[in-house]
Amino acid sequence: MNKLCIFIGMVVFSWIGWAIGAKIGLMTAFILSSVGTFIGIYLGWKINRDFF
Numbered sequence: 001m002n003k004l005c006i007f008i009g010m011v012v013f014s015w016i017g018w019a020i021g022a023k024i025g026l027m028t029a030f031i032l033s034s035v036g037t038f039i040g041i042y043l044g045w046k047i048n049r050d051f052f
């Protein structure tokens with residue numbers, strides 16, 4: 001369940017970062033997507049730890 005929560009968090013937050021950064025430029029989209037991925041990993045891990 002841990003890997004599933006982390007994967008879903010990564011995908012969702014990475015996509016949000018890309019969507020926000022794509023309005024500015026390609027490199028910004030890449031950077032915000034990477035930041036979103038790390039946030040998704042942390043939140044997915046935390047949700048799994050606290051609720052499952």
